[in-house]
Amino acid sequence: QTAGPLAGKIIAVSAGGTREPLDPVRYLGNRSSGRQGIALAKAALAAGATVRFIAAHMDLPAPAGVELSTASTAEQLQQAVTTAARGADVLIMSAAVADFRPAEYLDSKIKKSDDRADPVITLVRNPDILAMLIAERAAEGPAGDLPPLVVGFAAETGDADSSVLEYGAAKLARKGCEMLVVNEVGENLTFGTDKNTVTILFADGSDAVHAAGSKDEVAASVIDSVAVALRAGRA
Ligand code: C5P
Numbered sequence: 515q516t517a518g519p520l521a522g523k524i525i526a527v528s529a530g531g532t533r534e535p536l537d538p539v540r541y542l543g544n545r546s547s548g549r550q551g552i553a554l555a556k557a558a559l560a561a562g563a564t565v566r567f568i569a570a571h572m573d574l575p576a577p578a579g580v581e582l583s584t585a586s587t588a589e590q591l592q593q594a595v596t597t598a599a600r601g602a603d604v605l606i607m608s609a610a611v612a613d614f615r616p617a618e619y620l621d622s623k624i625k626k627s628d629d630r631a632d633p634v635i636t637l638v639r640n641p642d643i644l645a646m647l648i649a650e651r652a653a654e655g656p657a658g659d660l661p662p663l664v665v666g667f668a669a670e671t672g673d674a675d676s677s678v679l680e681y682g683a684a685k686l687a688r689k690g691c692e693m694l695v696v697n698e699v700g701e702n703l704t705f706g707t708d709k710n711t712v713t714i715l716f717a718d719g720s721d722a723v724h725a726a727g728s729k730d731e732v733a734a735s736v737i738d739s740v741a742v743a744l745r746a747g748r749a
Contacts, residue, residue, distance in 0.1 A: 518562025519741035524602040525558040526661070527551055527580075528595050528643075530570035532588045534615035536635065537624050546610035548572025550667070550710065553733035554606055555580050561737055566598040570609050588612050588640035595643055596650075599661055604740055606665040607644045607691075615640050648690040663743055664691040665736065669699045679713060679722070686715050693717070693743065695736055714739050 529551020533541040548569065555577050558565045567580035570591055576582050583598055585591035588611045599605045614637035624633055644666050651660040668685050672678040682696035694715045710732040714723040716739075725735035 516562040518560065519745070520558060520737070521562035523563045523604065523744065524566065525563040525604045525606065525740070526566040526568065526595070526598040526602040527555045527558065527606045528568040528570070528591065528598075528609035529555070529576075530572035531610040532570045532591055532612045532640075533586050534588065534612045534640075535586075535619055536616045537620040537622065539623050542612060542614075542616065543571065544610045544612060546570075546572075548574060550729050550733065551606075551608040552577055553729040554608055554736060557730070557733040557737040558606075558740075561741060566602060568594045568598050568609070570611075588615065588643070592641055592643045592646070596647065599647060600659050602661045603744065604663045604665065605647070605661045606667075606736070606740075608667050608695075611643055612640055614638065642689075644691060645689050652690075663693070663740065665693040665695065665740065666691040667695045667697060669697045671699055679715075682713065682715055686717055691717065693736075693739065695732075712736075716743070 530548035531544040531546030533543045535541045552574060555565050555567050559579050565580040567576050567582050568591065569576050569582060569584050570586065583594045585594040591609060591611060617636040617638045644664065647660060648664060651658055654660065666689050668682055670678045670681045678696060678698050682694055686694040696713045696715060698711045710729050711726040712732050714736060723735060723739055725732050
């Protein structure tokens with residue numbers, strides 16, 4: 515029997531970045547390393563939870579001790595996340611999902627030739643996994659088994675019109691999740707490093723939580739906030 519603030523809880527965590535294929539050798543991808551998701555999974559394991567880890571493409575292997583599933587494209591990730599989320603207490607969506615995919619997949623490698631025009635890639639929208647899952651949860655009602663506590667991530671920069679937190683609050687409302695971890699991205703805060711500055715926002719109006727430091731420290735704060743929300747029965 516494991517002890518800890520999340521003992522007996524099932525936490526699903528998505529991590530890494532999706533790849534959207536153009537042809538058998540090329541894809542559109544993003545710079546997500548998977549580090550934040552790995553740190554979250556480790557923190558949840560340390561807190562005693564059972565962790566279902568849904569890995570898209572990552573620079574590092576998945577942590578030991580998780581129930582692992584993998585996905586490459588956004589559509590595959592949607593399937594895998596939905597399966598893992600069913601029956602879980604919490605879903606943390608830290609994966610970087612491509613917003614668009616090539617409209618067409620070519621079965622053979624796109625060739626370059628002097629007599630052919632340069633190719634044009636048309637993109638179509640991918641499903642918003644988080645938003646669709648929340649819509650599905652609402653449609654299923656109390657008899658459904660999708661997690662009552664869903665945590666989204668958002669990388670935001672402020673601008674002249676609104677601050678990072680104003681954008682974060684708007685996104686929290688738009689997505690409909692219970693918690694949103696707003697990651698300030700800017701010139702000196704970069705992808706693929708081990709540093710993060712985040713603010714955790716709560717849909718129920720609980721006071722925002724600020725955390726800065728390594729991805730492990732940020733993960734500990736997020737998992738701590740999850741445990742508090744579960745304990746308070748806020749979700
Ligand atoms: O809208 P934005 O991409 O900033 O939202 C980020 C959050 O939404 C993350 O939690 C990410 O995992 C999730 N997301 C998703 N499906 C998408 C795009 C983002 O679930 N197509």
